[in-house]
Amino acid sequence: MRALVQRVSEASVRVDGTVVGQCGAGLLVLVCAMRGDTTAQADKLATKISKLRIFQDDAGKMNLSLRDIGGSALVVSQFTLAADTKGNRPGFSTAAPPDEGKALYEHFTASLRAAGVPSETGIFGADMKVSLINDGPVTIWLDTEA
Incomplete structure (x- = not known):
């Protein structure tokens, strides 16, 4: 599985003009299930993200996790993270x-919640409009195959 994780002050996702998911201080997680991915990989990625120390401690160092700060996540499915860009038109x-992608996306979100991270979502397969305030900015790419 792949994820693009952005530390945010706030984020929201709209479908047809209506907010369907949002978070305050925490993470916007754009996630993509790859062909052949498993629930074990979804669990591994959720655990990694819940423990990723990218929030500042009192000394100003990135030393705290999402769980440490009591933050939340907005999880949005994004199949375009699988883009093959060798040519000019992504595949x-x-x-x-x-x-399979929807099932793994839902499993990933459930696993993130089970790890103690309050999480809201977008709508799988919908045309979504995502808004965020990237804090830092901090943006990190994660891949269970890497």
Whole structure:
């Protein structure tokens, strides 16, 4: 699985003009299930993100996790993280098929919640408008295959 994690002051996702998910201080997690991914990889990624120490401590060092600060997450499915950009038109054949992708996306979010991270989501497969205030900015790429 792949994720692009952004430390945010706030983030929200709208579908047809209505906010369907949001978070305050915490993380915006754009996540993509890749062809062949498993629930074990989704669990591993959720655990990693819940423990990722990218929030500042009292000394100003990135030393605290999302759980340490009592933050929350907004999890948005984003199959375009699977883009093959060798040519000028991206291909997405390495992304999981929609049914598998949705199941892994939902499993990932449930695993993140089980790790103690309050999480809201977008709507899988919908045309979503994501707004965020990136704090830092801090943006980190994670891949269970890397």
